[in-house]
Amino acid sequence: MSALKALRASILRFAGDRSAIYEEDGLLVIGSDARGRPVVRGVGAYASLAASYPGVPIEHLPGSIIAPGFIDLHIHFPQTDVIGSPAAGLLPWLENYTFPHESRFADEAHAGEQAVFFLDELLRHGVTSALAFATSHPASVDALLGEAQRRGVRLIAGKVLQDRHSPDGVRDETEQSLIDTETLIRRWHGVDRLGYAITPRFAPSCSEAQLRGAGELAARYPDVWVQSHVAENLQEVEWARKLFPRSRSYLAIYDDFGLMRERAIYAHCIHFDDEDRALMRSTGAAAAVSPTSNLFLGSGFFDFEGADRIGFKYGLASDVGGGTSFSPFHTMLAAYYVGREGRTKPGVSLSPQHLWWQHTAGAAQALGLEGVIGNLQPGCEADFVVLNPKATPLLARKTSQAASLDELLFSLIVLGDDRCIERVEIAS
Numbered sequence: 001m002s003a004l005k006a007l008r009a010s011i012l013r014f015a016g017d018r019s020a021i022y023e024e025d026g027l028l029v030i031g032s033d034a035r036g037r038p039v040v041r042g043v044g045a046y047a048s049l050a051a052s053y054p055g056v057p058i059e060h061l062p063g064s065i066i067a068p069g070f071i072d073l074h075i076h077f078p079q080t081d082v083i084g085s086p087a088a089g090l091l092p093w094l095e096n097y098t099f100p101h102e103s104r105f106a107d108e109a110h111a112g113e114q115a116v117f118f119l120d121e122l123l124r125h126g127v128t129s130a131l132a133f134a135t136s137h138p139a140s141v142d143a144l145l146g147e148a149q150r151r152g153v154r155l156i157a158g159k160v161l162q163d164r165h166s167p168d169g170v171r172d173e174t175e176q177s178l179i180d181t182e183t184l185i186r187r188w189h190g191v192d193r194l195g196y197a198i199t200p201r202f203a204p205s206c207s208e209a210q211l212r213g214a215g216e217l218a219a220r221y222p223d224v225w226v227q228s229h230v231a232e233n234l235q236e237v238e239w240a241r242k243l244f245p246r247s248r249s250y251l252a253i254y255d256d257f258g259l260m261r262e263r264a265i266y267a268h269c270i271h272f273d274d275e276d277r278a279l280m281r282s283t284g285a286a287a288a289v290s291p292t293s294n295l296f297l298g299s300g301f302f303d304f305e306g307a308d309r310i311g312f313k314y315g316l317a318s319d320v321g322g323g324t325s326f327s328p329f330h331t332m333l334a335a336y337y338v339g340r341e342g343r344t345k346p347g348v349s350l351s352p353q354h355l356w357w358q359h360t361a362g363a364a365q366a367l368g369l370e371g372v373i374g375n376l377q378p379g380c381e382a383d384f385v386v387l388n389p390k391a392t393p394l395l396a397r398k399t400s401q402a403a404s405l406d407e408l409l410f411s412l413i414v415l416g417d418d419r420c421i422e423r424v425e426i427a428s
């Protein structure tokens, strides 16, 4: 049997009913799976668990909190430098900032340098897994997944498909884009901890032939992910409806081309009706809720109440560079604001435990990776963060007064940032 090691600290994890389990004085025991990858072997209260592991070396981290690594359900690797670009909404933002930035990823040296910075930044913020857009250049996927492979990070990414309504430099060619996608699936999907996502940018940037080809690939490779954008902005919704008049709604376009299924993740999902929500539920697709982006670009407010009423899957995402921060704390706080404002009145008060779940175990469930990442239950891969709840004077003051788990988690969500991330462990 492989050697075990253990960490003693406060430990946060999640039960199957989404509630948090918190051990004030906990023990996390780590072993390795058949491939030698670190996995959680045991977790619980130190007092009840320690005797079961005699001789196992224990690292004691008093005052720290061990929690599952965060999962970012939707982020754009080439948009790190786009953060904070102001525009009058999504479409001018794409045209004036995003497409020019992404065109630079034709240069492999640029893509390589950006991949290093991007992964440094994700990990520095405690994000141990992500579902990421690359650019339309196949080499941008190689740059990102190659760097993730070197670091042992569980990352899923895809080459963007955009064969129309896109400027020179980012527009691809229909047939070649599908050949490139299949080549990349074969090169990367299931290699080490990496996954591939078929990535139509959004329906307005894809011809019918390109969407049809993407749908065929999604059927041929059922465990490959699909990612796109939908119903983010009212002008975009109107444009999509004009381009695809035969589809019932913007979301239904993706269904009509075979792109709605388990492991399909749609960013935003704001301007939905109940039929759209029911389509999300019946197909098993999930929403990547991106509140800092939606607030920054003035796109609208995700309807948490509507999603829970109909019952489709969703999780949290930064959507950098429409989103303004890599920090899961900032994203959770923005999700709270969006819930308070709400599409329905009065707004909802998302609980701190539910916000945290959406960025860890809930995001894993949306990806079909429940029990693999996003939690610290036995069998989960050992991706975790060590948090310092006293990272700033105000946090120290506030967390020391917390009288419940909800108060502790809320203090971190409202006041926390990368300064709280003391250490990040990757299961590699």
Ligand code: GUN
Pocket: 076, 090, 094, 098, 201, 202, 229, 232, 293, 319, 322
């Ligand atoms: N819709 C199409 N492309 C994009 C993008 O890069 N960011 C966002 N937020 N929405 C999009």
Ligand code: ZN
Pocket: 074, 075, 076, 229, 267, 319, 322
């Ligand atoms: Zn996006």
